Amino acid sequence: MISTWVSVIAMLAAFVNGDRKDAVTQPCATVQTSSSVVALGSPVTATCVIRDDCPLATGQAVRIEWRLNDRSVPDSFVANESSRISQVVLQSFNDTRAVLTCCTQGPSAVILGGVEIRAGYPPSAPENLYCLTNLTTPSTISCRWDPGQRETHLLTKYSLHTHIRDSNENFTYKLLPGKHRYTIPRSDFVFFSEMEIYVKVTNELGETTSDPVVLEPVSAAKFDPPKILSIQAIPRRYGCLTLRWALSQHQTWMQAARLNLEVRMRTTDHGQWSEQITALNRVRATKSVDQCRLLHGTRYISQIRVRYQQSPWSEWSSSQSGVTLESAPTGRLDSWVKTSGDQMHKQRNIHLFWKPSKQFHANSQNVSYVVSLQKGEKGQVCVTVGNYCSFQLPAKAKKVYLSAVNAAGKSTPTEVRIYTPKAHSALLGDIVITPYDDRSLLVRWTGLDSSALTGYVVEWRPLLQTDPSFVGFDIVDRNQSSLIITGSFEPYKPYGISVYPRFKDGIGLPQTANAYARQKAPSMAPKMRIKKTWQSHVELTWDEIPLDQRNGIIQSYSVFYWAQKGPVHVVNAKPDERRVLLKDLNNRLLYDAFMMVSTLGGNYNGSVIHFGVEPFDAVAVVMIAISSCVALSLMVICLAMTCFSKHKRLKMRLWPIVPDPANSSIRKWSSESLQESLRTSDSEEPNPVFLTHLSFLDLHMTMTKEKDDLFLSDPEDTSDLGESICGSPFIPGYSGTNSDSVPYATVICSSPCSSPPSKDCHVYLRSESTQPLLETEEAFTPKCYQIIPSDRMMKREQCFFGPCPNDEVEGEADIVWNEFPFLRALAMNEPHND
Known part of the structure; x- marks a missing residue:
């Protein structure tokens, strides 16, 4: 394609510049190279020769310039021999395909001639030639190989060659470009004759062949999976089974051939095949095979496969089972x-x-x-x-x-x-359980340093099963501190694992932990409830996730909450708390919240709840009421303590001692009981006590002296002596009253009333009672009272009630003062004239 393009350009240049007829027939110059196909990186030499009849070179000198594709070749690589011949040397040709042209120099360069050069690598030998015979109808030999590791960048052709040695026949099979496999038909080979097979590959830079493969076609055949006809116990031979087998129906013509056979077996309670495989060489398909050294009375599942000499093994046959003869159990x-x-x-x-x-x-x-x-x-x-x-x-x-x-x-x-449980110390540290693989767990613990320790018992049980038959255990040595427990552990199901220390005299206390062989996100999240709210706080609670919905060990509960168009806040709770407290909430906003439950296998988000905060709620009221009650109780307690500390004084003011009104008559004042009260001891006589101070109750209502002095108006009325005394105009601070409540007076006698009158006057003490005196059974007329000064040296007489007796009746006056010493003591309130 490129060569044609170069020729066309050269012809167009000649047609424009000169003789059109000659230009159509041939170009102005000829470009010659050492080879049009070279190895990548090798040097290339090219020569450009201008024809004598070229119109561009007639009568003028021509300077030639070299170009590789659209790039100019440096002058250092060009050697001009004359004006019509030019040579260029490329030290390393690194393009897989390029056009080398020679042109005239000048502003309007004209291509005089050119040549296409291709580069690549010679082919490398094919590798891993492998041929397999197919014994099914139609029988063939399929061969495949790997091309060389290096790309040639050139057109490369492959061909498969076979040579049958016994018949000296050769066969060649040409392959399409890019094909690296071929199937030899049944007519071109013999099953039991050796043949040589190899692959040849060629391109423009050379050719090569693969290593030959010498084989007998039947030895390269992969048989169809055989089949087991029956498995039976051998009579009187314990632990032996006999297997009858046959080839597939497509290979029945091979029954007489001697084949290699492999047998693998396992018991029904083991999920994996035994690594020990029985190999039998040169057996016939018509002959049964015996398998011995098996467990007695055990059902075995068996599979077989075959091959011929060194051919590939067939696939394993379908499984068949058989039971060996029974015998009594053995072992512990x-x-x-x-x-x-x-x-x-x-x-x-x-x-x-x-x-x-x-x-x-x-x-x-x-x-x-x-x-x-x-x-x-x-x-x-x-x-x-x-x-x-x-x-x-x-x-x-x-x-x-x-x-x-x-x-x-x-x-x-x-x-x-049978050991009784002992209250020995538990394990020194908690047990740690980690998944070991899909069917086992690794249990580690810290052992006890005790001479009585004999070992450990590791027990495991599914927590979702209550049947004790699912309990598994292992017994380990005292020096062991870890164990890989293997069983049918289901993923995402909880298991309880305990480690018991064993002692010489019993079993110690265990350490227990829950474990999962594999974890994932929980199947549900608990529903949150608002337990209580107060001002800017909300407490949320929730129930525990059911055990069958956890799918792993709960690591944390995370509560996300936010206000409308506000930031999201997160509060984390430990797995055993199941409550969170949301603080600093705005009672004017509504909040949304949801819970995320996390395990080592993933997270699960619960549903969103909506809540708000009341500015003043029942909880706050109760708290305020409780605080008030506590403060009031403290005040009452303090007041009560104060009252009890002043018990006697308060009692006299609030609950005064009230004498029995039935015994309040003046007539009974000089009883023997008064004398006894004044007696300091049994041997002493009563001490005379004189009244030195009287206090009177001030009454609110004032009355005239005539109305108050009842004894003056009615000398026969003596029912209220206290009132009469209080109403006396001779009493300091007197104010008259009609009130019926007047203080009593208590009289302390210096001698019994029945004794003869003594020279010393009676002593009267004021009572604290405010109740009126009851009327006495006999009315009496008050007499004059004698005032006794404190020094007992002077004697003055004053009449309070009625006319005073004459001085000449001195003896009678003394009798009156002795009978009424209280009235005599009242004179103490009167100021002395001395």
């Missing part, structure tokens, strides 16, 4: 006992778990387990086909015996000791 059982109750009770509850040990063989498909108190058949407490049993034992029982039983016999009993 691993057990785990949990006890409730103590020695004080007559019966203890026993929960016994067991599982086969590594040495145990059930040797049967139908196995039951017997727990008994003795090694024999007597004293059976439990018979079950499971791996768990619960029963009661007397408190004195120390051990039981566990045996496996099938139709062929009974295993040797395993002794199980």
Whole structure:
């Protein structure tokens, strides 16, 4: 294409500049190169020769310029031999395809001639030649290979060559460009004759071949998966099965050939095939195969595959199963006992778990387990086909015996000791559980440093299952602090895992944690509720997520809330709190909120709720009322304490001592009881006590002296002596009154009333009572009272009630003053004239 373009340009230039007829036939110059196809990076030499009849060179000198595509070649690479010949040397040709032209120099350059040069690499040998024979109809041999690692940038051709050695026949198969596989038809090969196969590749820079493959077509055949006809137990041979098998119907003609066979087997309770594969060489399909050294009474699932000599293995056949002959169980059982109750009770509850040990063989498909108190058949407490049993034992029982039983016999009993739980210290640190893979968990713990420690028991159970048969356990050594537990752990389901320390005399307290084999986001988020609101605070609460909806261990609860067109705030709560407090809220705005629940496997967002804050709510009222009540209570307590500290003074003011009115008559004042009250001791005589001060009750209403002095107006009326005394005009601060409430007076006698009158006057003390005196049974006429000064040296006489007696009747006056010493004491309030 490019060569044609160069020729056309050269002819057009000749037609414009000179003879049109000659220009149409041939160009003005000829460009010659060492090769039009060169290796990339190799040097290229080109020569431009101008023809003598070229119109551009007639009668004038021509200067030649070289161009590679549209780029000028530097002068250093050009060597001009004459005006009609020019040569250029390219030290390294790095273009895969380019046009080299020679042109005239000048402002309007004219192409005189040119040549196309292509560059690339020689082909590299094909690699990984592989041929496979297909035995199905129609039978063929398919071969494929990998091209060379380096691109040639040139047109490369592939061909497949075969050579049958026995018949000396050769076959060549040409391939389309870019094809790297070919299928040889059945007519061009013989199954049991060796043949040589190789691939040849060529391009303009050279050719090469792959390494040859020598094979017998049948040895390169991949057989169809065989089939197992039957698996049966061999009579009187324990642990042996015989397999009958055959090739597929398309390879039945190979029945007589000797083939290689592999057999793999597994028990029904194992999900993975055994790594040990039985290989059998040069067997015939018509002959059965025996498999021995198997467990007794165990169902096995088997698969087989075949090949011929070194051919590829066929795919595994479909599975078939068979059961070996039964025998009595052998080996011991691993057990785990949990006890409730103590020695004080007559019966203890026993929960016994067991599982086969590594040495145990059930040797049967139908196995039951017997727990008994003795090694024999007597004293059976439990018979079950499971791996768990619960029963009661007397408190004195120390051990039981566990045996496996099938139709062929009974295993040797395993002794199980019954330990009472001990209150030993728990593990020194919490257990840590991490997923190990999809079917196992890694449990790590901190061991105890105790000489009585014998080991640990690791127990696990699905938390969503209550059936004890789902409980699993492992027993580990005392020096071990981690364990990989393997089982059918379901993803997103919770499991409880406990580690118990075992001591010589019992089982210690466990450490327990929950774990997940795989986690994801929870299936739901709890619904938030507003518990209480007050002023600018809101408390939100929620219920715990159901265990079957968590899908992992809850890491946190995050509450997002915001006001309208406001920023979003976040409050985080710990997994065990289930409450948050939103603070500093505006009571004039409405808020939206939702909860995000997080696990290690993801997050789940709950629904949005709307709420607002009241400026003054019931909670605030209650708080204010409580505060007020507390303050009032404190005031009452303080007042009560003050009152009790001043008990006697307040009692006299608020509750004065009121004497019995029935005994308030003046007639009874000089009783013996008064004398006794003045007696300091049994041997002493009553001490005379004189009144030195009287206090009177001021009355609000004033009256005239005539109305107040009742004794003057009615000498026979003596029912209210106190009032008469208070109303006396001789009393300082007197103000008359009609009130019926006047103070009593208490009289302290110096001698009994029945004794003869003494020279000393009676002493009267004022009572604190404000109640009126009752009328006495006998009215009496008051007499003159004698005023006794404090120094007892002077004697003055004054009459308060009625006319005073004459001085000559001195003896009678003395008698009157002795009988009424109280009235004599009232004279003390009168100022002395001395």
